[in-house]
Amino acid sequence: MTCVPPRAIAVPPQPPAAGRERAAKVDERRFWAAYAISALGSGVGAGALPLVAILMLDASDWQVSLLAVLAGVAGVALVVPLGPWIEFHRKRPVMISADLIRFAALASIPITAWVGVLSYGQLCAAAVVQTAATIAANAASQPYLKTLVPASSRAWVNSRLETTTWTTGALGPPVGGLLVSATSPITSIGIDAISYLLAACGWRRIRQSEPPPSPRAGQRRWLADTVAGWQYIFAHPSLRQLFANAMLFGGCIIASTPLIAVYLLRELHFSAMQYGIALGVPCAAGVAGSLLAPTIIRRAGLGRTLLYAGAARCVWMAPILLAEPTTTGLLLIIASDSALLLCAGIFNPAFATYRMNVTADTHLSRVVGAWAMSSKLVQPTCIAAAGLLAAVAGIRTAIGVLAVVLLACAVLLPWTALRPADGRRRAHGDPGEAPARRPETPRPQGDE
Structure with a gap:
């Protein structure tokens, strides 16, 4: 009698729905990781721009106040016209571009300081660009998160992001303060800049396809x-x-x-x-x-x-x-x-x-x-x-x-x-x- 070797047990293919759910969870973690890196860098760099103005450029009290005012008012003025454009375009490219812009704006400060040409005007420009890019990134990230996360999980995901915000807000400034004491505020700004670059890479790692943006209704005004x-x-x-x-x-x-x-x-x-x-x-x-x-x-x-x-x-x-x-x-x-x-x-x-x-x-x-x-x-x-x-x-x-x-x-x-x-x-x-x-x-x- 001929012995027939037993057949290998065939593993049934994984249901597509389960695979999609697992991929969605991975993308949620990638979103959170990119957000956490950016938030931690922002915590370390919190308050570093005014310190550069005070410690390295010998700016007056009026100039330090003007730096904060310009960052808010001029940053808003820059981003207002972009609102409709962000709304009717895919959001992830906006988030990546905003992080790369913030990286470039902040990285320019250590570079110019190293070559000895850093000025108060450049500091103001960097603050304005950073504020505008931050508003644009926030305007894109919430709609993108809405497409990435099902309605039943939104409260949990938003809570996780909130936990990250509080944690990095508590840990980042003390670390930034130690870096300023040990070196200079330029170091904190450099770390903040690198965090934006890493966050941009993190957004790119998300694999889930972003749905097309909502079509513009009616005539464009x-x-x-x-x-x-x-x-x-x-x-x-x-x-x-x-x-x-x-x-x-x-x-x-x-x-x-x-x-x-x-x-x-x-x-x-x-x-x-x-x-x-x-x-x-x-x-x-x-x-x-x-x-x-x-x-x-x-x-x-x-x-x-x-x-x-x-x-x-x-x-x-x-x-x-x-x-x-x-x-x-x-x-x-x-x-x-x-x-x-x-x-x-x-x-x-x-x-x-x-x-x-x-x-x-x-x-x-x-x-x-x-x-x-x-x-x-x-x-x-x-x-x-x-x-x-x-x-x-x-x-x-x-x-x-x-x-x-x-x-x-x-x-x-x-x-x-x-x-x-x-x-x-x-x-x-x-x-x-x-x-x-x-x-x-x-x-x-x-x-x-």
């Missing part, structure tokens, strides 16, 4: 296309209220930062080390909030999380004024700031997911860009106003006014539109509200 992001926000009841809340909240927080530094160091006479502890320890609460966000969103619903975390983050500035120049006072400041950042860490991923869900694909780039550009203009205005108030009425009064304004921010949240009683039903991708009405030039028209 440059002015109408340019302001369409703001039109969309103001035509959408919840986005309009969230926009007002975000501008006021962000302006107050940014304006309070230099005032609280003066308050802690001069009014309460804490040491520089104590101030650093008060500044750094609460970042851990931001990380914790971002880690808790997916679970809270899943259990409470996206609407409830957005409203209650958004309101809770508005109440924690006032307790700082009760602090005394003692260890107990320092602990009170740390606890208050930690509570604020914990709530912010929960709110931010919920907000990013909600805005992504309710904004139509035809307008998401311009909505995100309009949001970022408005922040760049509002925040310096708030800093100037708070500084003037502090000069006239004192540091405590200025912080107290900002605390009251922050409390008012909670009222601006879309309590009626999101119907918090229904929040549990609207977990994850169900925001409880249809996308905004698409604005037609010159006024809004019907639902998409």
Whole structure:
């Protein structure tokens, strides 16, 4: 009898759906890795441009302030006309180009410093280009992420990015400070530049094919296309209220930062080390909030999380004024700031997911860009106003006014539109509200 060797067991081919799902997970990790590299570089390079102006170019106080103002105003002016172009083109090439532009702008500073021709004008130009490219990259990255991640995973992915932001924001500046102390601010800028180059390479490694951009509807009108992001926000009841809340909240927080530094160091006479502890320890609460966000969103619903975390983050500035120049006072400041950042860490991923869900694909780039550009203009205005108030009425009064304004921010949240009683039903991708009405030039028209 002839022995027939057993046949090799054939392995059935993997179902295409499973392969696609695995490839999508790999691309999500690549997106996160590129984002993390860029965020860490930005953390290390935070504040390095003003230090170059002060330590290497002997710039005056007025010139240092002008550097910040120019970066915001001129950067916004550069990117405003690009909004429609970004909207109707593929987003990943925009992200790669923006990172390469930021790499070139920042890398030019160490190069010119090395050959001895670095100037204040070049520093301003680099700051303007970096700001404009950052706004453009943000305007492209959110729509691209929306195509990359299914609706059921958006809250989790946004929470992971938020965790990365808080972590790199806590680790990066101390590392940058050590580099500045050991070498010069040029080193921090060089690392920041390299991080943008590595991030651009990371975006290129994503394999999932980007779908074609939404077609332009109707006749092309440059002015109408340019302001369409703001039109969309103001035509959408919840986005309009969230926009007002975000501008006021962000302006107050940014304006309070230099005032609280003066308050802690001069009014309460804490040491520089104590101030650093008060500044750094609460970042851990931001990380914790971002880690808790997916679970809270899943259990409470996206609407409830957005409203209650958004309101809770508005109440924690006032307790700082009760602090005394003692260890107990320092602990009170740390606890208050930690509570604020914990709530912010929960709110931010919920907000990013909600805005992504309710904004139509035809307008998401311009909505995100309009949001970022408005922040760049509002925040310096708030800093100037708070500084003037502090000069006239004192540091405590200025912080107290900002605390009251922050409390008012909670009222601006879309309590009626999101119907918090229904929040549990609207977990994850169900925001409880249809996308905004698409604005037609010159006024809004019907639902998409």
